Amino acid sequence: MARKSWIQRESKRQKLEQKYQWIRRSSKKEIKKVSSPAEKWEVHKKLQSSPRNSAPTRLHRRCFWTGRSRANYRDFGLSGHILREMVHACLLPGATRSSW
Structure with missing residues (x-):
């Protein structure tokens, strides 16, 4: 049986992922649309400002x-x-x- 703290941590990650899902998708689409590197860098900063645990790759x-x-x-x-x-x-x- 997995420890309860691990399961709770995973559920927090799922909630964060759902909360920031729209923001992450929209900024990724915006990166594809923007042509200049400076603008891409600004959008990329916005994407990185979201919490790490909101990334879907961190879910198990x-x-x-x-x-x-x-x-x-x-x-x-x-x-x-x-x-x-x-x-x-x-x-x-x-x-x-x-x-x-």
């Missing part, structure tokens, strides 16, 4: 069951070992199990 997917951030499968929203346990217990329909 977490396991729905345990909160683990690594080995996470997008299709199921579960980490690898939980996914394997659920498949072996026949809790995920359509998933085939393998043994090696």
